[in-house]
Amino acid sequence: MTRYASIWFPYLLTEYAIRKKPELRDVPFVLVSPQRGRMVIDSATATAMQKGIRPGMVLADCKAIFPDLLMVKSEPGRPEKLLYALAEWSIGYTPFAAVDLPDGLILDTSGCTHLWGGETAYLENIKTKMAAYGYTVHTAIADTIGTAWSAARFGQPATIIKTGKQRDFLLQLPPEALRLEPEIQARLKKLGLQRIDSFIDMPRAALRRRFGETLPLRIGQALGHEVEMAIPIKPVEPYQERLCSMEPISTATGIAIALQKLLEILCQRLDSEGMGLRYCVFKAYRVDGDVQQIEIGTGHPSRNARHLFRLFEHKIATLEPALGFELFLLEATKTETVTEAQAAIWNMQSQNDTKIAELLDRISAKTGNHAIRRFLPDEHYWPERSVKQAKPLWEKPTTTWRTDLPRPIHLLDQPEVIEVTAVLPDYPPMLFRYKGKLYTLKKADGPERIEPEWWLSDGLFRDYYCVEDEDGARYWVFRSGPYHAGQPEWFIHGFFA
Amino acid sequence: MQAATEKIALAKELQAKINAMQGLGKPSGEPAIAGLAPFDNAFPGHVFPTGAIHEFVSYEPSHAAATSGFITAVAGKILKEGGLCLWIGNEKKIFPPGLKHFGLEPDRVIFIQTLKQKEKLWIIEEALKCEALTIVVGEMKELGFTESRRLQLAVEHSGVTGFIHRFCPYSENAVACATRWKITPLASIPNDDLPGVGNSCWDVQLLKVKNGRPASWQISWMDKQFVQSGQKNFFSPSFHERHTGS
Incomplete structure (x- = not known):
């Protein structure tokens, strides 16, 4: 059964302002923003509310009543940012956290609350933590988002609505508890429908005709007859394991133990489903709200917990625990099915393949993936294009070498210019100067003319000569272009063994 | 008389055991690698030592190329029966199509590039520890004694053959490798007296070898085989001789 928690921040913005400026703590103040040429109150502190100030009032009116009322300009877009940050923080309580604008959060608590010892303790924990940050929260848990929403705002603090009891709870509440637009609320009031029980049993067709599509929809959502989707801030990974710690963990050994535990659980799960892991993120949530992560990738789908731990091992030191981590999360962001056919890559025993794959994973964890390369023949004459990188690393060659x-x-990355003495028109060089040293050539083969493929690049053809100097050292040199277009340049491109 | 021959046999047996323990020379009974016969006599037990570290030193780009060629040829012989080679170097230098000429399948080689010396040593050591590999080639400038001993210890457990190619080292310091080689190119032998560049020829110097006899050969690479040339004067004098006058 899905259970949702709604968290309502009645003084979200003002409490945020107090967090930023602690001197405002005991002063009644309001947040204002300009609207149609006048300053309108967006939100007010609890003390200001007691004096009768409500959001939506014009600042000038309030100033007339309370001349010493303090005002702070509100920032546009702040509630969104703030709620997003709070939703991120609450990932510690559930993987599914959604922002509920303008002043709340929706958490999917299914299967999470028992970790805190039940729903009451779960809400109590959230409330205490939030109070420590200076936020007042009203919370509730129910079967549907709609009921949780109204219970947080209209019910007792930390209301828990038992499964299937949404209707009983809603009956006593005013129509505002159904998240309706002000016009519909006003119309309901005008017709004397002060409480939900006075219209909840009316035929849906009648409600739709008089109040539009929204009212029956909202009733259905609150009761659970209609599906309501909340959009989580982080998509929930299908392969995710979490570990909450009783005490903040601040040592590398502690983190390593947590990681090992999570890897074991995850690998067991992957094993039972025949999957292997390709990319994995280990996230650590710090007590002060900071989130840090280390990640690894593997060349082959792997579910060997020991191997994966070794990849993570030397990255643990990059985590900064400060006061300690309270939650660890392990997500397999990329998984693949493990097929047994994959085993025979090098016509060796599969055991060896795994060992090599694991070695390469360790190396790539150290140097980065780009460092490891394997080459396959490509059907081009142009030397730079005659090899291609194998992607993936185990790709089989399609042509022969x-x-x-x-x-x-040895091939130079870039051909280097040399000064050459050669007999015209197309004799091989007699001597060349490279890096200040003179090489007298005794033997030569060539030329081998290679044209750049015009559909790939333009440029001059190259006449390659294989030459040998008096010491017996062999070089690969080429002339770029023909003689008739001025003095062609000569290059050295490689060394023969 | 009989006692003396027994003693000699015993000494030989013990020597073989010690060699095996040192990771040099296979315990008797294992066949030598086909194709490396020209070099076998220099080594203890007359077997080219696999499962050991071979050090190569070169100082010039062309010598480095010759050394790479020689390493490739030896690796190709060892890899005949299958296996995988890891080639760890500074930059992209090896041109894979060139490997095929020396009998090494280029797609059986995985190249790893890193500039950091420490990282390179770590990778070489990890690779040498991995029994699933057959050959590890490491290109580096410097190799200290301690580091080389770590590498040697790694291969003694795993049986991987390691080739360390040092290009332009500051000094040829003592290392714990089983051998030290220096390969320099020699003028090629023309094919059937045709003009042009012929088969690759090298002056192969085995400068150091544990429990063996240092030697030098003039070797050419013909039809995917090492061919030792008997007639020395057939070649031009080696690079070493020409430059030292000896």
């Missing part, structure tokens, strides 16, 4: 043409064992 050619051996009919001489290719050097």
Whole structure:
């Protein structure tokens, strides 16, 4: 059974202002913003409310009654930002937290409350934590978002509505508890329908005709007949494990133990479902609200807890516990099915493949993924394009490696300019100067003309010569372009063994 | 007389055991690697030592290329039966199509690039510890004694063959590797007296070898085989001889 908690912040903005400026704590003040050429009150503190000031009043009127009323300008967009941050904070209580504008949060508490010892204790915990931050909250848990919403705002503090009892609770409440637009509320009042029980049993068709689509919809949502969706701030990962700690954890050993536990649980789950993990994030929630994370990736779907822990191991030191972490979250953001066919990659025993995959994972965790490369032949003559990187690393070659043409064992990343003496028109060089040193050549092969593929790039063709100097060292040099277009440039491109 | 021969046999047996413990030379009974026969005599037990670290030193780009070629050729022979090679270097230098010529399947090689010396040593050590690999090639400038001993210890457990190629080291300091090689190119032998560049030729110097005899060979690479040239004067004098006058 799904259970929702609604958290209402009756003084969200003013309490935020107090948090920023503690000197405002004991002063009644209001937050104002300009609307149609006058200053209108957005929210007021509890003490100001006692004096009869309500949001929506014009500041000038209030000033006339209370000349020493303090006013603070409200920032546009602040409630959204604030609620988003609070929703992020409440991820510690449930993976599903949604913002409920303008002044509340919706949490899906299904399967979470028992970790705090029941729903009452759960709400009590939230309330205490929030009070420590300086926020007053009214909370409630019910089967539906609608009922939880009204219970938080119209019920006793920390109301728990038992499963299926939404109707009994709603009957006594005024129509405002149904999240209706002011016009509909006014119309209901005008018709003398002061409480929900006076119209809840009316035929839906009649309600729809008189009050529009919203009223029956809201009633249905509150009672659970209609589906209501809240949008969580973070999509819930299907493979996610969480570990709350009784005491804040601040040592590397403690974090490592937590990580190991989570990995074991996650890997067991992956194993039973035949899945393997490709990318994994470990999040640590600090007591002061800070969230830190470390992440790893694997080249192969893996569900070996020991191996995954080794990948995480040296990253643990990058977490800054300060006063300690109170919640750990492990999410497998990318998973793949493990197929047994994958095993035979190198025609070796599958055991060896796993070992190599694990070694490469460890290396990529240390150096980054780009450092590991494997090459496959590509059907191009142009040397730079004749190899391509294998993606994924285990890709099988589609063509064979050619051996009919001489290719050097060392290839320079960029061909380097050399000064050459050569007999015209197309004899190989007799000597060349490279990095200030003169090489006298004794033997040469060539030329091998390679044209740049015009559909890929333009440029001059290259005439490659394989040359050997008097020491026996062999080089791969080329002339860029023909002679008739001025003096062509010569380059050294590689070294033969 | 009989006692003396028994003693000699016993000493030989013990030597073989010690060699095996040192990760040098296989315990008797295991066959030598086919194709590395020209070098076998220099090593203890007349077997090219796999499961050991071989150190190569070179000082010039062309010598480095020759060394890479030689390493590739040896690795190709060892990898004949299957296996995987990890090539750890500074930058993208090795041109994979060039490996095929020396009998190493380029797609059996995984290249790892990193500039940081510490990271490189860590990767080489981890790789050498991984029994699933067959060959690990590490390109680096400096290698200290302590580091080399760690690498040697790693291979003694796993049986992986390691090649450390040091390009332009400050000094040829003592290291715990089983061998030290220096490969320099020699003028190639023309194919059937045709003009042009022929097969690769190297002056292979085995400068140090544990419990073996240092030696030098003039080797050419012909038809995917190491071929030792008997007639020395066939070649031009080696690079070393020409530059030292010896």
